Amino acid sequence: MTKNYLFVFPTAILGGAERVMFNTIYYLLENSNNNVTVLIMSRGEQQGWEDVKNHRNINFIVKDYMSEKKSILNVTYKLIALDKRNKYDFVFSSHTHVNGLISSMRKIGFFKNANII
Numbered sequence: 001m002t003k004n005y006l007f008v009f010p011t012a013i014l015g016g017a018e019r020v021m022f023n024t025i026y027y028l029l030e031n032s033n034n035n036v037t038v039l040i041m042s043r044g045e046q047q048g049w050e051d052v053k054n055h056r057n058i059n060f061i062v063k064d065y066m067s068e069k070k071s072i073l074n075v076t077y078k079l080i081a082l083d084k085r086n087k088y089d090f091v092f093s094s095h096t097h098v099n100g101l102i103s104s105m106r107k108i109g110f111f112k113n114a115n116i117i
Helices: 016-031 072-086 096-107
Strands: 004-011 035-042 058-065 090-093
Touching: 004 016, 004 072, 004 096, 016 035, 035 072, 058 072, 072 096, 090 096
Parallel strands: 004 035, 004 090, 035 058
Antiparallel strands: none
């Protein structure tokens, strides 16, 4: 059964937690017919994403704001649109401020059926 996954990163820089999420994305894309959306909030594209960003089942969205804090309003609107269009089964993030945004959105009615990880 196809599942929809959303991964939200503050930046495209692949540090420790981001690398774990990247490896999860890679596994999901290579081992089943899942739909994966990656939303990168700020600082544009970085190296290391070549293995997944052109996969047929990925929606790769990169914002070019100077910081994730400056991208909050635009990213919130984007997350609302993505939630309405895709109805995610799982939403992943590795940073507390992104988790706070997603949790707040859930509290007001978005990502209702998603497991937030």
